[in-house]
Amino acid sequence: MSDATFPAGGRAVADAKAPPRRDIGLKRRYASERRFKAYGIAAIAVGMIFLATLLWTVVSQGYTAFWQTQIRLPITFSQSVIDPKNTGGKDLQALRLANYPKLVQDALVQRLGIDPKNRADVTAATQLVSQGVRTQLGGMVMEDLSVIGTTQDVWLYANSTVDSAVKGQFDLSIPEERRPIKDKQLEWIRTLEQAGDMEQRFNTGLFTFGASSRAETAGVGVAIIGSLYMMAIVLALALPIGVAASIYLEEFAPKNRFTDFIEVNINNLAAVPSIVYGLLGLAIFVNYMGLPRSASLVGGLVLTLMTLPTIIIATRAALKAVPPSIRAAALGLGASRMQMVFHHVLPLAMPGILTGTIIGLAHALGETAPLLLIGMVAFVANYPTTPMDPSTALPVQIYMWANEAERAFVERTSGAIIVLLLFLAVMNITAIILRRRFERRW
Structure with a gap:
């Protein structure tokens, strides 16, 4: 199209209305800077989301490990079980190998009112307590021999299954045959909780125990x-x-x-x-x-x-x-x-x-x-x-x-x-x- 189609001075008017090239370049650079900042903020936000997800997953699953369900029982440190030969505590090997689970079993039978002849109930009640009681009670005796022949209130570690049930990690509404814990055991747990003889206490064993095949007695x-x-x-x-x-x-x-x-x-x-x-x-x-x-x-x-x-x-x-x-x-x-x-x-x-x-x-x-x-x-x-x-x-x-x-x-x-x-x-x-x-x- 020739210049004759434009009125006189038309090109000058059009050039005056168009923005300078310098202003267009500045706007592009500013827009580029804003996009770069947005990308940086988005990258940081994505990283923070992943970090928060990781921390939330670990903390939500692990904070309960710092508390452990424990059961208080009146343990009678019978000399006939711990030191049957009446050596006065000189036979350390006998003290270590004494039948401490028998003391816990007797205490559970007495505390829960179980018929000692009902072997099924006795076995189910014994399963409430960790098998690590042998080490715990044996350590008490080795530290203080004067406990032999006395009755002491002892806080014992509950079995890991009981601990998980108390912490709500099992669905207790499913049928009994599909649960690792039975209805009678749940009834005993409620009885002990109402009496204040079962509670969650700070798990010092997590920091003091070594490796163990039982979760409740495993530590770092x-x-x-x-x-x-x-x-x-x-x-x-x-x-x-x-x-x-x-x-x-x-x-x-x-x-x-x-x-x-x-x-x-x-x-x-x-x-x-x-x-x-x-x-x-x-x-x-x-x-x-x-x-x-x-x-x-x-x-x-x-x-x-x-x-x-x-x-x-x-x-x-x-x-x-x-x-x-x-x-x-x-x-x-x-x-x-x-x-x-x-x-x-x-x-x-x-x-x-x-x-x-x-x-x-x-x-x-x-x-x-x-x-x-x-x-x-x-x-x-x-x-x-x-x-x-x-x-x-x-x-x-x-x-x-x-x-x-x-x-x-x-x-x-x-x-x-x-x-x-x-x-x-x-x-x-x-x-x-x-x-x-x-x-x-x-």
């Missing part, structure tokens, strides 16, 4: 001690070795192909799957060096190898963050290279080193795969007294409980996850506090 006490042993070994070995290697590579090592090769391999080792470290520990520490399987020492050594690359990378980053002017000033005042590093550079890099170390320890605390390969999945009921004794760790204990078929172990698994998450949260919060406490701004 041994796993916590094993994890503490391993973390102490990792801290004692990985921190000095990692910091020394970092200082050498960053401050003293010549820049050549050999050091470049070492740096590349350190970065590669940080990305190696943890199960590979388990295979390495099995081959070297167990098969070659002959160290005992499932010992905290072996677990600590394996986790040390796994944590070293993380500490080295974090320490080198902290050393690089120290301004070059600090080095130049120290050398200009006559300090040697060693004095410059240890008197000036290292103290200023310490916040980053501590942060990297704690994060590395937190990573090691949550590892499971390498520990499974060195045998720390063993059933360990007794506390380890030294790092050479058989032990387990918190994540391994969680793994073992997750494979149990009994319903009560579901809440134990989630409860142990809560304990592990609390440990990890404390370690990460400590790293943040230390970094802010010692951080210096340039």
